[in-house]
Amino acid sequence: MPLVDISIARGRTPEQLRDLIANVHDAVEHSVGAAPENITVIVREVEPRYWARANQTVAERASANK
Template sequence: MPLIDISIARGRTPEQLRALIDGVHRVAETTVDAAPENITVIVREVEPAHWARGNTTITERHS
């Protein structure tokens, strides 16, 4: 029963997020032989101002 938890910066379209879920779901099916009904995918969107690497937020990098 794979539980796949994805954190991604907010800003993608609903279509992009749906494609991400679909792609990850398919990979879980084929790589670990998981039954489709047992795969859970969670996408957590994080505000760019709340996501930092190297003490610089995504918002600051794109300013």
């Protein structure tokens, strides 16, 4: 019963997130042979101002690259 928990910065379209779920689901099914009905994929969207790496938020990094 694989559980895949994905955290991603908010800002993708619903279609992009649905595509992500489908591709991850397929990868798990094919790589470990899990039955499709046993695969769970969770996508957690995080506001860019609350996601930081190297003491810089995603929002700050995006502003600096404009």
